[in-house]
Amino acid sequence: DTAVSQTPKYLVTQMGNDKSIKCEQNLGHDTMYWYKQDSKKFLKIMFSYNNKELIINETVPNRFSPKSPDKAHLNLHINSLELGDSAVYFCASSQGGRRRSGANVLTFGAGSRLTVL
């Protein structure tokens, strides 16, 4: 059983299109995250939800909109895709309360590689 699963694994699309990436976790964790990993391997947090509530929203263009229908799911919708959006997007989850604990251990999904042409 996959603990954190993301779909699709690969996404190739044209500039200007809209796309979504879905994430589900079956660990019973109450916090979920989206990370972006660029070509230089930098891992940067984009969003975090705790029990469907947005708790971290880093400086990310408004074209990116996360949605959490329940605490096991966190989706990422991207409008008007740009070349610079090409990256690997990782979903992650952790056990932890509403506050951003420094001891939360992240479990990552396998990643979704987005290529914008």
Add this chain to the structure above:
Amino acid sequence: QQPVQSPQAVILREGEDAVINCSSSKALYSVHWYRQKHGEAPVFLMILLKGGEQKGHEKISASFNEKKQQSSLYLTASQLSYSGTYFCGTVINYGQNFVFGPGTRLSVLP
């Protein structure tokens, strides 16, 4: 504030040892270590919370200095399976964001 990792990259032969360092200009609440193999997701290795703490197994262990500004990851008698990018992640204060370092690419050759 992103922690600093050194070295950026290291190449080893099987059986050799390596040390990866992670440092911050401010005292930290915690340090986390993750390993990411090529084409895969990062995987948690360990977390250190206390100054002076050492933790881990014989082959992969980590320390956190007394001032809580530096952590080191020790890889002993490296194996091919150790190859990957090692990230430290730090939290400055409880309740603040967790920030990954830029990573250290480790290559173990036969």
